[in-house]
Amino acid sequence: MDFSTELKHTIRQMYDTAAQKPGGLLSRIRLNRGRELLINLGYQQSDLDRLPAYIMESAFPCGNPLPTIRELQPKTILDLGCGSCLDMGIMAADQNHHRQRLIIGVDFSRELLRLGSRFISFLPVNRIQLLAADLTALPFSTPHFDCISLNGSFNVIYDKATFLKQISALLRPDGHLLINDLLLVEELPAGFTDDVINWTWNVAGALAPENLEKLARESCLSLVHFHEHERLTPVCRGEILLQKRK
Numbered sequence: 001m002d003f004s005t006e007l008k009h010t011i012r013q014m015y016d017t018a019a020q021k022p023g024g025l026l027s028r029i030r031l032n033r034g035r036e037l038l039i040n041l042g043y044q045q046s047d048l049d050r051l052p053a054y055i056m057e058s059a060f061p062c063g064n065p066l067p068t069i070r071e072l073q074p075k076t077i078l079d080l081g082c083g084s085c086l087d088m089g090i091m092a093a094d095q096n097h098h099r100q101r102l103i104i105g106v107d108f109s110r111e112l113l114r115l116g117s118r119f120i121s122f123l124p125v126n127r128i129q130l131l132a133a134d135l136t137a138l139p140f141s142t143p144h145f146d147c148i149s150l151n152g153s154f155n156v157i158y159d160k161a162t163f164l165k166q167i168s169a170l171l172r173p174d175g176h177l178l179i180n181d182l183l184l185v186e187e188l189p190a191g192f193t194d195d196v197i198n199w200t201w202n203v204a205g206a207l208a209p210e211n212l213e214k215l216a217r218e219s220c221l222s223l224v225h226f227h228e229h230e231r232l233t234p235v236c237r238g239e240i241l242l243q244k245r246k
Contacts (some may be wrong), residue, residue, distance in 0.1 A: 080154025
């Protein structure tokens, strides 16, 4: 098994297991989770009040993409690594203002999608779809989307250069790629990226912002903004917004 395949298998197994545990991922470790974590990441109380507890407990995002998505007002959104549908659920609640919006969520953890599907089934909207798929082998072939969001899922992609080219091809002209994840601010220790477990924490797969921007340019994507939200040396938690060039 090559490293990329091992990484996918490990990530899928980890999240499938986490989805079946009371309290969600890392339930035995003392760290912020659920509503407390989401509030610390900037999610609004009014948005969280719309969510059942099991969705918040099974979500471990790296940031809050919703303010940027609301500013962009995309009509078609692809949420890659949607997990239990935290962001999708809140976006779906916004459908009262965006009735023509189409939201598609993709994840390769069927157990997390099972939780998300349970939640989505109670929402009074019908332009929401969930797909179980490998994020690096998506079942789309033409430019479909105004916005593609990855909240905590970009850093577990092994071959980011190829991935960005594939994603860019799915964006409409002037469409946006929105990444919330950890970004490298200092060099990692020698051999750190060789351990698949270090990738599961989103650290080993982190890129420096300038390196991510360089890969993006090679995929016809231009930097719109980079916001650093929290320094967690050797990484920071941040948001990068990229736009597809015409």
